[in-house]
Amino acid sequence: MDRLWHFTQTVLGIIFRHPITGTSIIPILPDGRIVLIRRRDNGLWGLPGGIVDWGENIATAVRRELAEETGLEVTQIRRLVGIYSAPDRDPRIHSICVVVEADVQGTMQIRDTLEVSDVQAFNPDSIPEGRLAHDHRQQLQDYFKGQTTLD
Known part of the structure; x- marks a missing residue:
C-alpha cells in the first residue's frame, strides 16, 4: 500500500507540478496571409494550437x-519560430509552447466550436495587434524578425 501511495504522489506531482506542452502554429496561406482564430474564452485573436496529446509528437x-x-x-512545416516557457505566458496554466511556421491550404472552417468563434486570414500588416491572446504578439514579432527564440 505504501508503494501505491508513493506512486500516486509521484504521478500527481508530474501532472500538477510540471508545465504542460503545447504548440502554436503560424499558418501561412499560399497568398501570404496569416490565419488567426478568435478564442471563445476571451474574445481575443490568437494563433491556432493547443496541448500535445499523450502519445503524440509535436508535428x-x-x-x-490546425485542422x-x-x-x-x-x-x-517550414521552421521552428521558438519555444516559449515563461511561467506567466498563459494565464490559465504554466505551459511550454513550441511555435512553428507552416504552409497551409484548404477551406477555413471551424471544427472546434467550443474553443473557437471565428477564423480569418490577415495580411501581415493588418493583424489585430492590440487584441491578441497570451503571448502571441511576441511570437508573431519573433516570426516577422526571422529569429528563433528560446524563452
Whole structure:
C-alpha cells in the first residue's frame, strides 16, 4: 500500500507540478496571409494550437490542432519560430509552447466550436495587434524578425 501511495504522489506531482506542452502554429496561406482564430474564452485573436496529446509528437499535434481549429491542412512545416516557457505566458496554466511556421491550404472552417468563434486570414500588416491572446504578439514579432527564440 505504501508503494501505491508513493506512486500516486509521484504521478500527481508530474501532472500538477510540471508545465504542460503545447504548440502554436503560424499558418501561412499560399497568398501570404496569416490565419488567426478568435478564442471563445476571451474574445481575443490568437494563433491556432493547443496541448500535445499523450502519445503524440509535436508535428502531429500541429496538424491536428490546425485542422480542428481552422479546417486547414498543413502542407509543410517550414521552421521552428521558438519555444516559449515563461511561467506567466498563459494565464490559465504554466505551459511550454513550441511555435512553428507552416504552409497551409484548404477551406477555413471551424471544427472546434467550443474553443473557437471565428477564423480569418490577415495580411501581415493588418493583424489585430492590440487584441491578441497570451503571448502571441511576441511570437508573431519573433516570426516577422526571422529569429528563433528560446524563452
